[in-house]
Amino acid sequence: MTTRASPPRERFRISQLIYDTRYRSYTIQVFALFMFAAFVGWLVNNTLQNLSNAGKDLDFGFLFSTAGYEINQRLVSYGPDSSHLRASIVGLLNTLLVALLGCVMATVIGTFVGILRLSKNWLIARLMGLYVEMFRNVPLLLWILLTMAVLTELLPSPREFRGESATASMMLNDTSAITNRGVYVPLPQFSRGLDKALDGSLGLNPNALAILFVLGAGLYVSQRIKLRADRIQSKSGERPVTWFWRTGVIVVPVLVLFFAFGFHLEYPELKGFNFIGGLRFRNSLIALWLALSLYTAAFIGEVVRSGIMAVPKGQIEGAEALGLRPARIMRSVILPQALRVIIPPVISQYLSLTKNTSLAIAVGYMDITGTLGGITMNQTGRELECVLLLMLVYLAISLTVSAGMNVYNARVNLVER
Amino acid sequence: MKLSSTVLALLAVIVSGPALAGKLDEVRNRGALKCGVSTGVVGFSAPDAGGVWHGFDVGMCRAVAAATLGDPMAVEFVPQTSKTRFSALASGEIDMLSRTTTWTYSRDSDLNVEFAGVNFYDGQGFLIANALGVSSAKDLNGATVCIKTGTTSELNLADYFRTNGMSFDPVPVETDAEAIQQLLANSCDVFSTDSSKLNAHRATLENPDAYSILPEIISKEPLGPAVLHGDQQWGDIVRWTLNALLTAEELGVTSANVSDLAANSTNPEIKRLLGTEGELGAMLDLPADWAQKVISAGGNYGELFDNTIGSNSPIGIERGLNALWTNGGLQYSPPFR
Numbered sequence: 001m002t003t004r005a006s007p008p009r010e011r012f013r014i015s016q017l018i019y020d021t022r023y024r025s026y027t028i029q030v031f032a033l034f035m036f037a038a039f040v041g042w043l044v045n046n047t048l049q050n051l052s053n054a055g056k057d058l059d060f061g062f063l064f065s066t067a068g069y070e071i072n073q074r075l076v077s078y079g080p081d082s083s084h085l086r087a088s089i090v091g092l093l094n095t096l097l098v099a100l101l102g103c104v105m106a107t108v109i110g111t112f113v114g115i116l117r118l119s120k121n122w123l124i125a126r127l128m129g130l131y132v133e134m135f136r137n138v139p140l141l142l143w144i145l146l147t148m149a150v151l152t153e154l155l156p157s158p159r160e161f162r163g164e165s166a167t168a169s170m171m172l173n174d175t176s177a178i179t180n181r182g183v184y185v186p187l188p189q190f191s192r193g194l195d196k197a198l199d200g201s202l203g204l205n206p207n208a209l210a211i212l213f214v215l216g217a218g219l220y221v222s223q224r225i226k227l228r229a230d231r232i233q234s235k236s237g238e239r240p241v242t243w244f245w246r247t248g249v250i251v252v253p254v255l256v257l258f259f260a261f262g263f264h265l266e267y268p269e270l271k272g273f274n275f276i277g278g279l280r281f282r283n284s285l286i287a288l289w290l291a292l293s294l295y296t297a298a299f300i301g302e303v304v305r306s307g308i309m310a311v312p313k314g315q316i317e318g319a320e321a322l323g324l325r326p327a328r329i330m331r332s333v334i335l336p337q338a339l340r341v342i343i344p345p346v347i348s349q350y351l352s353l354t355k356n357t358s359l360a361i362a363v364g365y366m367d368i369t370g371t372l373g374g375i376t377m378n379q380t381g382r383e384l385e386c387v388l389l390l391m392l393v394y395l396a397i398s399l400t401v402s403a404g405m406n407v408y409n410a411r412v413n414l415v416e417r
Numbered sequence: 418m419k420l421s422s423t424v425l426a427l428l429a430v431i432v433s434g435p436a437l438a439g440k441l442d443e444v445r446n447r448g449a450l451k452c453g454v455s456t457g458v459v460g461f462s463a464p465d466a467g468g469v470w471h472g473f474d475v476g477m478c479r480a481v482a483a484a485t486l487g488d489p490m491a492v493e494f495v496p497q498t499s500k501t502r503f504s505a506l507a508s509g510e511i512d513m514l515s516r517t518t519t520w521t522y523s524r525d526s527d528l529n530v531e532f533a534g535v536n537f538y539d540g541q542g543f544l545i546a547n548a549l550g551v552s553s554a555k556d557l558n559g560a561t562v563c564i565k566t567g568t569t570s571e572l573n574l575a576d577y578f579r580t581n582g583m584s585f586d587p588v589p590v591e592t593d594a595e596a597i598q599q600l601l602a603n604s605c606d607v608f609s610t611d612s613s614k615l616n617a618h619r620a621t622l623e624n625p626d627a628y629s630i631l632p633e634i635i636s637k638e639p640l641g642p643a644v645l646h647g648d649q650q651w652g653d654i655v656r657w658t659l660n661a662l663l664t665a666e667e668l669g670v671t672s673a674n675v676s677d678l679a680a681n682s683t684n685p686e687i688k689r690l691l692g693t694e695g696e697l698g699a700m701l702d703l704p705a706d707w708a709q710k711v712i713s714a715g716g717n718y719g720e721l722f723d724n725t726i727g728s729n730s731p732i733g734i735e736r737g738l739n740a741l742w743t744n745g746g747l748q749y750s751p752p753f754r
Contacts (some may be wrong), residue, residue, distance in 0.1 A: 056529070070571045070587045080575035157603030159548070180604045181561055181586075272559040273549075273606050274586060283604070361566075364589040369565070377590075378500050378567030381528040 006296040056261040062380045071366045084376045091371030099354040101291040109297035114304025135298035148287035148363040181227035184268035187279040191262035218250035296353045303345045307338035339412050353397050440651035453497045453511035458725040460617040469496045473725040474515040484658050484707040489714035500567040515642045517567045529646040533655040538738040540634035542612030554633035558583040563596040563605035570610050574637040584700035622733045647652040661708040663750035665717035672716040690753045
């Protein structure tokens with residue numbers, strides 16, 4: 001009986017790193033990694049060297065010194081004596097505000113455009129096609145500037161609301177005003193609100209928190225009622241009428257809370273140079289919001305259209321054969337399946353919308369590029385630090401948006417076994 | 418966009434090697450002076466229909482080019498917004514900055530900008546439509562104010578309103594043109610910046626009499642040409658070019674009589690200035706007759722002032738603080754000796 005001797009254990013030789021295909025790819029990768037690290041190291045070292053040659057250093061201490069400038073739109077309290085850090089936060093919140101508003105509006109418009117573009121109505125389909133091509137093929141900056149120019153040039157200035165021979169007048173029973181400096185609407189106020197009792201010790205508005213909490217609880221209870229109705233229906237085949245309960249548990253507690261807090265509206269009033277009081281949507285916000293949403297909606301519309309077209313025709317024919325109406329087919333058959341195709345590209349549209357908010361400075365909207373990357377950078381001369389921080393902030397926002405949307409995507413995805 | 422120049426500057430900081438020889442050699446090798454000017458303020462720096470730049474700040478660039486290269490036209494103008502100017506200077510994209518830039522402590526020390534002197538004593542003012550019926554800046558409580566971002570005016574404005582217990586609604590803009598457009602559309606009530614620029618802009622409005630400048634001047638704005646800190650010789654050249662313009666006015670040397678005086682003058686001060694006596698030019702590595710070329714380029718300080726922003730121009734700014742010290746103003750040059 002012959003036994004096969006195991007092959008002699010080869011001794012590892014250095015030359016194998018190049019000539020042996022088993023090791024070659026590792027060699028190349030390690031070499032490339034080393035070169036990359038060396039390149040990054042050279043860049044960092046060179047930067048520090050050049051900075052010190054120019055008599056500068058990398059120091060983030062400026063963030064805690066007094067900013068000294070005024071910001072026109074602020075979601076948290078801020079004044080010229082606040083720090084640069086505070087100014088950056090104000091800017092960040094403004095960025096997030098316009099990004100959020102933009103994403104919501106772009107989604108709504110985009111969905112309608114995408115569906116209507118597939119309409120059998122020739123005129124509607126062509127109009128939507130025109131809209132998509134118009135917005136997709138002109139740079140966003142131009143749309144922003146155009147929207148702003150229209151708002152500033154065509155709308156009346158506050159001055160024109162004054163006097164006997166006023167050429168402009170307030171709208172909706174004198175409660176709102178549209179001017180070339182912004183849109184003023186009544187502001188909900190609470191005369192006996194929690195904020196009076198708590199004396200502003202919380203960072204957030206306690207009234208809004210309380211209302212949100214009650215609203216959330218109402219929604220939860222309403223959902224429980226629906227589940228109970230479902231159970232009864234599946235048991236007895238008869239569905240109890242619950243709509244008044246379901247609406248009631250949401251609406252009544254909120255109304256009670258409003259009454260308890262002393263709800264009233266604060267109306268804008270023309271005083272001095274401007275309207276005072278009420279809630280003001282600055283023109284820069286409106287212009288940026290509109291332009292960003294309309295521009296991104298054109299892309300989302302195309303994504304929605306492609307998603308719908310990706311649903312096999314048999315699905316629609318099957319639904320029609322079951323006797324479902326067109327609206328119901330769209331809602332229950334096409335959209336749930338189309339969503340799986342739609343969501344990933346829509347995530348990247350949200351991301352680009354968020355990043356595009358940095359064009360805000362074109363209309364003087366004080367986002368984080370305007371505060372940290374604009375005035376702070378210019379007043380302190382800390383270019384490198386500010387740009388690094390800005391990049392970090394945008395990276396963080398984008399990764400957060402993308403993570404959130406990926407979770408949602410995982411939920412609507414087909415569960416495969 | 419506006420960030421691009423900053424990003425370029427950053428790139429320069431990140432990848433460029435150490436600086437080479439002095440600025441003077443660099444400019445001479447290039448054969449042209451790169452001068453940072455405004456994006457267009459009539460009177461100070463603005464291109465005409467043929468693309469040739471004119472103005473008070475432009476005159477300063479041409480004077481330095483005349484001193485260093487012997488040719489006042491050998492200037493490459495690089496327009497800068499108020500946001501991009503310091504990055505451009507720091508990155509070496511421009512050799513000098515002549516763009517109504519205020520000399521301040523932090524710019525001098527922290528931003529590494531070296532100011533060569535003050536060629537215009539200015540102050541911040543307010544331009545407002547007469548229709549609003551406002552006669553004093555103290556009545557501006559609640560007004561919407563157009564303000565250029567990244568300027569000292571922005572900080573002064575916040576300080577002024579805070580000191581006087583008033584509030585305002587800032588509309589940040591990038592350029593003067595944008596601010597004027599917003600002012601004309603009534604989307605801001607007031608435009609606040611250096612009063613010299615307000616004068617210049619008011620003169621170019623279609624209906625200048627419908628607008629006026631409020632009497633309050635809320636800040637000191639000494640404007641001057643600037644270079645990057647670190648090259649002493651280059652800084653001295655720009656500084657003494659400005660001083661040569663001032664000294665020429667003081668001694669009565671004009672663009673008309675400079676060659677005549679260079680040949681015939683017996684005044685030792687004039688002879689030292691024009692290089693016919695002494696070795697002053699060589700001390701800065703400049704030709705002996707550099708000041709002659711500077712003065713024949715655009716005239717002395719007074720001529721330059723009058724022709725661009727003063728009495729011979731549509732803007733018509735008074736000399737005021739910018740008169741020579743001998744006439745009760747602040748303009749004063751150290752002696753050429």
